[in-house]
Amino acid sequence: MNNSQFDKIKNGKGFIAALDQSGGSTPKALAEYGVPENSYSNEDEMFDRVHQMRTRIITSPAFSGDQILGAILFEQTMDREIEGKYTADFLADKGIVPFLKVDKGLADQENGVQLMKPIHDLDETLGRATERKIFGTKMRSVIHEPNPSGIKAVVDQQFEIAKRILATDIMPIIEPEVNIHSENKEKSEEILRDEIMKQLNDLSEDQNVMLKLSIPTRANAYKELIEHPRVLRVVALSGGYSRDEANEKLKENDGLIASFSRALAADLNANQSEEEFNEALQSAVDSIYDASVNKK
Template identity: 60%
Template structure:
């Protein structure tokens, strides 16, 4: 797939984006969820080898390439690794899956009810490597924990500022201002977030497009103006801690929003499953998330 093919696949593909981008801080939890006992690895290299083996098993599963997964978000080490004997981005594209790269370096401490992204001084070098490997776009995450208009504005402006760097490098950014699903004031705060994002979209130069990854809103179809905005290639939803059933039920109420789940995709996979059991379990999750995305 060339850039034009990948743009079309993301814009119109009937499917969802798999989030396979657990990084250093979240990898131990992901491995525990996969049934690997805590302490089964000695050092960071062994830990990342274990998580990469899980990701390669997912990528090579027959059901992962059945057309229902239109994209996959990768951690940097996964991008640099191989699957099926080929570089991961190349292998994904062979399977009809558009590769994205997580580029943020984690979160700052909370202030004004939000956690901004840490600085990314080496972003341009990382983007150049990603583009050389055939990556289509990026993803970066901030977190909103309270309806503080000052904090929400800071989060959105930072996302668009970093997004401008990514667009300048020839990649498509997924802006992810996640709203904590446990926040008591989320319903009102999401309306503040919506207006802040619309302001950022309206300020983009003509012809530029970004993607958005957002928590499934409390008010169904709240983000319809974003889905319909000409500067938005696609709006995707994070599972945010919901179970697969909960996330799919809520997503199905939001027309035009597709999934980009991590926990919702991986929660029932275990390293000790036979290939048949693994593929069956993954296939059921893919079918369920795909249905919620196209409903």
Template identity: 60%
Template sequence: MNATATATRHPEMLAKIAKGQGFIAALDQSGGSTPGALKAYGIGEDAFSNDDEMFRLVHEMRSRIITAPSFGNGKVIGAILFEKTMDGTASGKPVPELLWERGVVPFLKVDKGLADEADGVQLMKPNPDLEALLDRANAKGVFGTKMRSVIKLANPAGIAAAVAQQFDEAKRILAKGLMPIIEPEVSIKSPERDAADRLMLAEIVKQLDALPEGEKVMLKLTIPAEAGLFQPLVDHPKVLRVVALSGGFSRDEACVELAKNPGMIASFSRALLSDLRANQSDEEFDSTLGQAIDDIHAASVA
């Protein structure tokens, strides 16, 4: 099974992601980053005493986001979910089902976190149970996946290893008929960011060229230090879409930088959610979210 299987199973979703004028929301904070996400939302660690309570609170936050009127206005074309969010419900419906009813294509974060740094990169931890998770995602109508590793230095061996690992995992995902988003994030704090961008670009092109005909992947990348550097990836016949992470930039900074890179669209998390608070009224919440969506959409279609 390959990318053709994805198209056969989800033709409308495929068309929306390939050609849609919008961006992908990243709602996939997992265990390690969840307390920080809740704190930014105005919920401190004194509000929960165990992981179950923490995940219940973050699920309530995500449910509020995906059911807000502005989230279904057509400018958000996809959403990346954490596993527990995929398994949950909102407005009485399974989250992936509700998202697609709102015109938002569901993706699932599938990596198990980062290994310790070596050769200037953090690879993904081993994921022996990936196929079982992919089967569950397929059963729930999920279109694709996302997995993240981190590049901190312009180390050729480390970057080659990170990109190769991403594509090896992508082949497992393609075999299940799902669309993989490959995310080798170059840290914006790297003292060798531009050099790392260029090494990563060369390794990605090498891996793309080696993919069998008919297979496609998506890429989620840090906005390059040099505007337009990733145009060869945007134009590559084996890339469905190139999306950008905000990577620690503020929303204003991320939108300015993204707009310099035609063909890339946003897949922001903190830059999307940074102004949302638990104590906002529903009207304030939706207005704040709507402004963020408008800003990020404008940068994505610039």
């Protein structure tokens, strides 16, 4: 594991950008960016357009290692190039640590949660990630209800796979998202925190993980997790909140930094001039950085 990247993620000031929309979420991400579905005729063209969008973001002067600690990539983005370099190499040259989304999407809801679908090619993907100089991975589950057995199953699955990832010297981001629209969200968060604590306490001293969590209903509800010696960093997803709302909630949580996707790219459009695009991205980056670093 790259020691300088490890130190940047652990101690750096800033946030992690999530650029990992994939599969079914790609058409929506493109549409929000001003690229309608009728502007591409097949999946290959769709992924070409999304890589153009991500390239524009990553090459922007607003996308800087001074404020952005890391970036989470979709698998195809890892395998493609930006200005003649593999994406992870290009990011590393900007001082931004590369992560890779490795999950294959969500299973159907059961016991109030959605587990991850099986990741049959995980070993092969981790091998390619090592070749591409990827520092860490990310995988997402979703919790809809405060069902203890369901939440335990989510956390057990996440940590089981995280240990396989750690064995390849790659840093896993564990993302058990709590649906922000669910009833009893705070209760789900309490159960989730306790289940994560049990798993963290079972890790050995040479095993560290990262957590990506929904911003909690009660401020600083995840303080124990943030301070746990086996946790490198805890980051927050925007989860459907607007950027302003997500930033305000984030500011109330000491030690919690952003890992926003939609909230980062919401004001970007394919039809903007370079100046307009860079100004919009810089404004978003500044506000998310401020919410990650300056707390109430």
